[in-house]
Amino acid sequence: MKPINEVKINLLSCSSNESFARVAVASFIAQLDPTIEEINDIKTAVSEAVTNCIVHAYKERIDTVYITVSIFDNRVVKITVRDKGCGIDDVKKAMEPLFTTAGGERAGLGFAVMESFMDKLSVRSKSGKGTTVTMTKQLSFRARSNG
Amino acid sequence: MPVNIDVTGEVLTARLEGELDHHAAVAIRQEIDNTIDSARPTLVIIDFRNLTFMDSSGIGLVMGRYKKTQEIGAELHIANTSPQIYKVMRLSGIERLAVIDKGGYKNETNK
Ligand SMILES: Nc1ncnc2c1ncn2[C@@H]1O[C@H](COP(=O)(O)OP(=O)(O)OP(=O)(O)O)[C@@H](O)[C@H]1O
Ligand SMILES: [Mg+2]
Numbered sequence: 161m162k163p164i165n166e167v168k169i170n171l172l173s174c175s176s177n178e179s180f181a182r183v184a185v186a187s188f189i190a191q192l193d194p195t196i197e198e199i200n201d202i203k204t205a206v207s208e209a210v211t212n213c214i215v216h217a218y219k220e221r222i223d224t225v226y227i228t229v230s231i232f233d234n235r236v237v238k239i240t241v242r243d244k245g246c247g248i249d250d251v252k253k254a255m256e257p258l259f260t261t262a263g264g265e266r267a268g269l270g271f272a273v274m275e276s277f278m279d280k281l282s283v284r285s286k287s288g289k290g291t292t293v294t295m296t297k298q299l300s301f302r303a304r305s306n307g
Numbered sequence: 308m309p310v311n312i313d314v315t316g317e318v319l320t321a322r323l324e325g326e327l328d329h330h331a332a333v334a335i336r337q338e339i340d341n342t343i344d345s346a347r348p349t350l351v352i353i354d355f356r357n358l359t360f361m362d363s364s365g366i367g368l369v370m371g372r373y374k375k376t377q378e379i380g381a382e383l384h385i386a387n388t389s390p391q392i393y394k395v396m397r398l399s400g401i402e403r404l405a406v407i408d409k410g411g412y413k414n415e416t417n418k
Contacts, residue, residue: 175329176330178328178329178330179330182360197390197391200360200390200391200394201394203360204360204361204362204391204394204395207328207360207362208362208363211328211329211362211363211364214329215329257398264367265332265336265367265368266363266364266367267363267366267367267370269363269366269398269399270362270363272363272398273362273363273395273398276398277394
């Protein structure tokens, strides 16, 4: 299916770009007049995916994070976050709640957040090649206020 | 500063401000821990009223402070979580470990 609108955002994996990424995605989605909860859900999921690229995929370097936001008919939003980083050996295990390979204070809940805040989450990864996270969400058809 | 800390007697209140993500978490954590170390409180309150966004990095911060308060025998309370923040927070199961007070957000749907 072809999107009715789409934007691509490429950014360097500096942690200061985490807030830019979620705000940029949210402002593109704004054309659909989503609810505040929908906007917050999407911002949170994007923040998780982009942070994973910065913290895990490009742990030792600064490289590019590729974000694509597509809008389809019937108010469906699809967001792809891709990196060319270290990849994930065992995707199924990585997606289990509380699983983390990072020390420090990572909760291991990023994928759990993406899963519960979006309708669909798919993760494709190749060790040493990179990871693609695809998330979709159906926005509600609420009655619009005038104006 | 993304966190404003106040110590009154044995109560340490850390008021978070702005957005709490991986980028912001480091400085906030250091500031809170430094003050805990010097003030030795028996109750630590993390107040989310002025926080506008949080992702799982915030869970890491809260769980880390939970461990820290356990170590010194203090209690941890979480206050004024907005619906967005509560929705993230509840995935951690922190409710079983610390008191959460939704404050003024009580009447909103926090499904
Ligand atoms: N883009 C990625 N590239 C490489 N590894 C990844 C990537 N995304 C996730 N991972 C791996 O999957 C694990 C789980 O990710 P998840 O986001 O659920 O938790 P976390 O990032 O470790 O902690 P949190 O997100 O709660 O701070 C990570 O610890 C990491 O090993
Ligand atoms: Mg993560």
